[in-house]
Amino acid sequence: xxxxxxxxxxxxxxxxxxxxxxxxxxxxxxxxxxxxxxxxxxxxxxxxxxxxxxxxxxxxxxxxxxxxxxxxxxxxxxxxxxxxxxxxxxxxxxxxxxxxxxxxxxxxxxxxxxxxxxxxxxxxxxxxxxxxxxxxxxxxxxxxxxxxxxxxxxxxxxxxxxxxxxxxxxxxxxxxxxxxxxxxxxxxxxxxxxxxxxxxxxxxxxxxxxxxxxxxxxxxxxxxxxxxxxxxxxxxxxxxxxxxxxxxxxxxxxxxxxxxxxxxxxxxxxxxxxxxxxxxxxxxxxxxxxxxxxxxxxxxxxxxxxxxxxxxxxxxxxxxxxxxxxxxxxxxxxxxxx
Numbered sequence: 001x002x003x004x005x006x007x008x009x010x011x012x013x014x015x016x017x018x019x020x021x022x023x024x025x026x027x028x029x030x031x032x033x034x035x036x037x038x039x040x041x042x043x044x045x046x047x048x049x050x051x052x053x054x055x056x057x058x059x060x061x062x063x064x065x066x067x068x069x070x071x072x073x074x075x076x077x078x079x080x081x082x083x084x085x086x087x088x089x090x091x092x093x094x095x096x097x098x099x100x101x102x103x104x105x106x107x108x109x110x111x112x113x114x115x116x117x118x119x120x121x122x123x124x125x126x127x128x129x130x131x132x133x134x135x136x137x138x139x140x141x142x143x144x145x146x147x148x149x150x151x152x153x154x155x156x157x158x159x160x161x162x163x164x165x166x167x168x169x170x171x172x173x174x175x176x177x178x179x180x181x182x183x184x185x186x187x188x189x190x191x192x193x194x195x196x197x198x199x200x201x202x203x204x205x206x207x208x209x210x211x212x213x214x215x216x217x218x219x220x221x222x223x224x225x226x227x228x229x230x231x232x233x234x235x236x237x238x239x240x241x242x243x244x245x246x247x248x249x250x251x252x253x254x255x256x257x258x259x260x261x262x263x264x265x266x267x268x269x270x271x272x273x274x275x276x277x278x279x280x281x282x283x284x285x286x287x288x289x290x291x292x293x294x295x296x297x298x299x300x301x302x303x304x305x306x307x308x309x310x311x312x313x314x315x316x317x318x319x320x321x322x323x324x325x326x327x328x329x330x331x332x333x334x335x336x337x338x
Contacts, residue, residue: 010048014039062118063093065306068110069125070102075278076295077125080149083299084123091307093120104130111135114144121145121306131192145309147302151193157318159309161302164322165195168291169202171327172245172273175289177210179333181243181271185218185235187228187255189247199247199275215239225254232258242270243333249274249281249290256284256332271333286331294323 011018016039024031024039031039042048065088069077085095096119100107107127114122115138122144124136133156140146140158147159176184186203189196200219207214218239220231232255235241244259246252252274256266264270266286274281274290281288301321308314 007048010039010043010046013046014042062120064096064117064119065093065121065123065303065310066096066098066110066114066117066119067123068098068100068107070100070127072097072099076276076293079295080125080299080302083296084303087300087303088307091303093303093307100127102127102129104132108135111139114139115142119144121147121310123147123149123302123306125149126151128190128193145306147306147309149298149302151195159305159318160320161298161305162195162320162322163293163298164324165198166202166205167322168275168325168327169199169245170206171325172275172289172291173203173206174209175327175329176243176245176271176273176333177206177212179271182212183215183218183239183241184243184245184271185220185239185241187231187244187246187251188219188221190221190223196247203245222251225251228254229258233262236262236264243272244270245273247275249276249278249288252288252290252332253280253284256286256288267331267333273333277328281328281330289330289333290328292326292328294325297323 007018007021011021014021016024016035020031020035021039024036025043027036065084067081067084069081071077072081081097088095098110098113100110104127107130112135122139124146126133126136126148128151136146136156136158140156145159147161148156149160150162173184184203184207186200188200191197191200203219204214218235218241222228222231228251232244235244236259244252244255246255252272256272259266259270259272266272272288274288275293277290277292281290301323305314305319305321
C-alpha cells in the first residue's frame with residue numbers, strides 16, 4: 001500500500017508553497033477562491049488527509065481522550081464506556097480505551113504509555129489492587145487533566161464523578177429494616193476505596209437510625225467470591241441473621257446460592273439485597289433486590305467535565321460530583337413487606 005500523501009508532496013504537485021496549500025485547505029480568506037478550489041480538488045483526487053500528529057503538535061491538542069477501566073466486558077463499565085464514547089463523538093473527540101484487568105502493575109504500564117503519547121486528558125476507574133496512586137500523580141504533575149470515576153481514591157486531588165454510595169446503602173438498608181429485618185449482615189469490600197467505605201457507612205447509619213445494634217462481626221470484607229461460602233456459613237451458624245446486604249450484585253448472587261444450599265428460603269428465611277442492578281439480578285431466582293447504578297449519567301458527566309478542563313472552560317478547584325441512586329425492589333426481599 002502506498003504511503004499517504006504529505007502536504008509537501010501536494011504542494012509540489014500544485015507548484016505552491018506548503019503554507020499556501022495549508023491555508024487553502026482551511027479556506028483562509030487570503031487565498032483566492034480559484035486556488036482553494038484547485039487545491040481541494042487535487043487533495044480529494046489523491047486522498048490527502050492532514051497529519052493528525054503534526055496538527056496536534058502545533059495546536060497542543062490531539063482531541064484524544066484515554067479511558068482506563070478494570071474490565072471492558074463488565075456490564076457496568078460497558079455502559080459507562082458507551083456513554084463516554086457517544087458524548088466524546090458529539091464533541092469531536094476520539095477515545096482510546098485501556099483495560100487494567102484489575103492489576104495495578106498493568107495500570108502503571110498504561111500510564112507510562114500515556115506519558116509518551118498525545119493524550120489530552122484521562123478518565124480512569126482505578127484497579128481494585130491500586131493502593132499507591134503515584135502513577136496518576138505523575139500524570140497530574142505533567143498538567144494532564146484527570147477525572148476519576150467510581151472507585152475514588154481519597155488521596156489524590158483530582159476531579160471525581162461517582163454515585164452517592166452512602167445514600168444508596170442507606171435506602172437499601174432502610175427498605176430491608178422497614179420491611180421486617182432486624183439482624184442484617186453486610187458483605188463488604190476493602191475500605192481502601194471510598195465507595196466501599198461509603199456503602200459500609202450507609203449500612204451502619206441505617207442501623208443506628210432504626211435503633212438497631214451494630215455488630216462488627218456482621219461486617220466482613222470479601223476479596224474473592226470463594227470466601228463468601230465460609231463467611232455466610234459462619235454468620236448463619238453463630239448469629240440469628242435474617243438479612244444480608246451485599247456490596248455488589250455478584251457477591252449477592254453468591255450469597256443467595258450459599259443460603260439456598262444450606263436449606264434456607266429467600267426471602268422467607270433470609271432477605272438478600274445487592275448493589276449494581278446488573279442483568280443477572282433479574283434472571284437469578286428469586287430475582288434480586290438491588291441498588292441501581294447510573295452508568296450512562298456518570299459517563300457523560302465525566303467526559304463533559306474532562307473536556308471542559310482540556311479546553312480551559314473550567315479551572316481552579318477540583319469538583320466532586322455525586323449522583324443519587326434508586327432501589328429496585330424484586331423478590332429477594334419482597335415478602336418482608338408488612
